[in-house]
Amino acid sequence: QRRVVIVGAGHGGANAAALLRQSGYDGQVVLIGDEPELPYDRPPLSKDYLIGKVERDEISLFPEDFYQEQGVTIRTAERVVAVDPAAGCVVLDPGETIYYDQLILATGAAARTLPVPGNDLTGIHTLRTAADARAVRSIMRPGVRIAIVGGGYIGLEVAASAALRGAQATVLERESRILARVASPTLSEFLTRHHSAQGVSVRHSVHIAAFEGDAAGRVVVVRLSDGEAIPCDAVLVGVGAVPRDELAVAAGLRCDNGVLVDPNARTSVPSIYAIGDVTRRPLHYRDGSFRLESIPSALEQARRAVAAILGAPEPRPEIPWFWSDQFDLKLQIAGLLDDAERTVVRGDPSAPKFAVFHLKGARIRAVEAVNSPGEFMMGRRLMERAIDIDPGRLADESVPLRQLVA
Numbered sequence: 001q002r003r004v005v006i007v008g009a010g011h012g013g014a015n016a017a018a019l020l021r022q023s024g025y026d027g028q029v030v031l032i033g034d035e036p037e038l039p040y041d042r043p044p045l046s047k048d049y050l051i052g053k054v055e056r057d058e059i060s061l062f063p064e065d066f067y068q069e070q071g072v073t074i075r076t077a078e079r080v081v082a083v084d085p086a087a088g089c090v091v092l093d094p095g096e097t098i099y100y101d102q103l104i105l106a107t108g109a110a111a112r113t114l115p116v117p118g119n120d121l122t123g124i125h126t127l128r129t130a131a132d133a134r135a136v137r138s139i140m141r142p143g144v145r146i147a148i149v150g151g152g153y154i155g156l157e158v159a160a161s162a163a164l165r166g167a168q169a170t171v172l173e174r175e176s177r178i179l180a181r182v183a184s185p186t187l188s189e190f191l192t193r194h195h196s197a198q199g200v201s202v203r204h205s206v207h208i209a210a211f212e213g214d215a216a217g218r219v220v221v222v223r224l225s226d227g228e229a230i231p232c233d234a235v236l237v238g239v240g241a242v243p244r245d246e247l248a249v250a251a252g253l254r255c256d257n258g259v260l261v262d263p264n265a266r267t268s269v270p271s272i273y274a275i276g277d278v279t280r281r282p283l284h285y286r287d288g289s290f291r292l293e294s295i296p297s298a299l300e301q302a303r304r305a306v307a308a309i310l311g312a313p314e315p316r317p318e319i320p321w322f323w324s325d326q327f328d329l330k331l332q333i334a335g336l337l338d339d340a341e342r343t344v345v346r347g348d349p350s351a352p353k354f355a356v357f358h359l360k361g362a363r364i365r366a367v368e369a370v371n372s373p374g375e376f377m378m379g380r381r382l383m384e385r386a387i388d389i390d391p392g393r394l395a396d397e398s399v400p401l402r403q404l405v406a
């Protein structure tokens, strides 16, 4: 019987297993994950799960009996230690070998740590897994001082969650503004104001020199490079993630800070696919390759890999997008900002309800929408259809969005 083996039982891997069945694949599906629990949704780990609004059973990707019903062999708490492309098999930790016809690598990414003295003290956390989230959640009590290193999306979401739980959050950002690499100055400034108004202290251009502990080895101070001490009860390090491409590297697959894949998620070895955060992938409307760490990208690649395995028609290419929730803000971002030439703001940041459109010539390259799902949808559609727009009309709220597409 044919067999697809999937390594990594996170968002990409679990959905790929489900999609194989939905698409009529009748061979064996083996899903192997090194976490001790069934696949779950990661986004709530920094949001609703952290503030206790939802519990663990509510963030499972599929019900417990789903895997058996669908004929998916799921093996949790099992780590794949090697891939042998020549033999067509993976090797599990105790030495068991599983052969595949097709392999999907969905090993995700690991939270980056900070290479400074004291980074192994108790009370310093990263946030990637449900186990991490349980640990962070347990310290989020009123009055607790949490230093958050990194003003990226995860850092800001944890800061918002901390504030909502009555904890005192201080965000320490190395760049001159939060989200410097991924958001517009307009959005960064808006979020800084919004967080500050909710009691989060946001500090820019600060460099972490060390973490310092008490006699019991618990972190009590974040020491900045200018000597300033930030007293704290706990630290959350949110400084990005590194692709877990070590299996692929060792197997000789082409990698470059991520497994290199084609538009259908194929690696340099035809029977091996890679999806999700572990990949560096192309985009149909851009040159180059990109590391997109988002649920929509992992799902799109899962769909494409499954279609390729089944010989089904290629799904329509998508514009990348993701979301973030902070306090009462619903952020939705589509496209990539890096090659845009100018921005147009529609709406009112003080409302707060606005969208920043990023343009290259007459084309929208990205949209950052805050509490503006209509603008987000429309921006995405304009990008999908590669429609030229008039920037003056885009900025003019008296022109209905619908007319811009016409």
Ligand code: FAD
Binding pocket: 007, 008, 009, 010, 011, 012, 013, 032, 033, 034, 035, 042, 043, 044, 045, 046, 078, 079, 080, 081, 106, 107, 108, 109, 127, 128, 129, 154, 244, 247, 275, 276, 277, 278, 292, 293, 294, 295, 296, 298, 321, 322, 323, 324, 325
């Ligand atoms: P993962 O979901 O990370 O799954 C990979 C799995 O593979 C893990 O379980 C890992 O332990 C396992 N694994 C690795 N190596 C091995 C091995 N050798 N053997 C066996 N198993 C292995 N995205 C959004 O779009 N919106 C959001 O709001 C958002 N919020 C987020 C909040 C947090 C706190 C985090 C951590 C991420 C968030 N993301 C968000 C990103 C999103 O969760 C990821 O893009 C997505 O989970 C990627 O799916 P994946 O399958 O590639 O990796």
